[in-house]
Amino acid sequence: MTGPLDEEKRTVTGEAKALLFGFPPSRVEVRIRPRAPGWRAARAAQMLGIFLVITPIAALVPPHAPWGIGALITGLLLARKRWSERFTLEWIAGLCPKCGEEFEVKPGRLKEPHPLSCDTCHHQSSLKIAPELLGETQL
Numbered sequence: 001m002t003g004p005l006d007e008e009k010r011t012v013t014g015e016a017k018a019l020l021f022g023f024p025p026s027r028v029e030v031r032i033r034p035r036a037p038g039w040r041a042a043r044a045a046q047m048l049g050i051f052l053v054i055t056p057i058a059a060l061v062p063p064h065a066p067w068g069i070g071a072l073i074t075g076l077l078l079a080r081k082r083w084s085e086r087f088t089l090e091w092i093a094g095l096c097p098k099c100g101e102e103f104e105v106k107p108g109r110l111k112e113p114h115p116l117s118c119d120t121c122h123h124q125s126s127l128k129i130a131p132e133l134l135g136e137t138q139l
């Protein structure tokens with residue numbers, strides 16, 4: 001039996017590919033963490049809460065309406081971003097398809113496709129994770 005806390009501790013490690021047009025794909029190892037709807041909702045609500053506090057303060061500055069509306073829209077967009085974090089990319093090990101140097105990627109929300117920037121050759125590969133790896137972890 002797994003509870004919501006166990007769910008948050010679970011990570012999935014597997015193989016993926018780094019794709020760069022004109023070069024053969026390279027194999028990379030990834031560790032991803034699926035995020036439960038409760039976790040995502042809490043993070044989205046936290047972001048909304050912060051911007052609901054900021055909005056009236058920002059609206060005090062003339063011309064009032066644009067700042068207030070801007071703060072509110074920013075809060076909504078950031079909350080939506082938090083909500084859309086279905087997987088967190090925690091760790092990646094692999095080589096750039098062009099120059100063969102190791103990728104350095106900060107942990108964060110897994111995007112589809114996820115960009116992999118190479119610090120050495122400055123080309124941007126995209127991370128292709130097998131659907132089975134994501135599918136096995138579907139919540």
Ligand SMILES: [Zn+2]
Nearest residue numbers: 096099118121
């Ligand atoms: Zn490179």
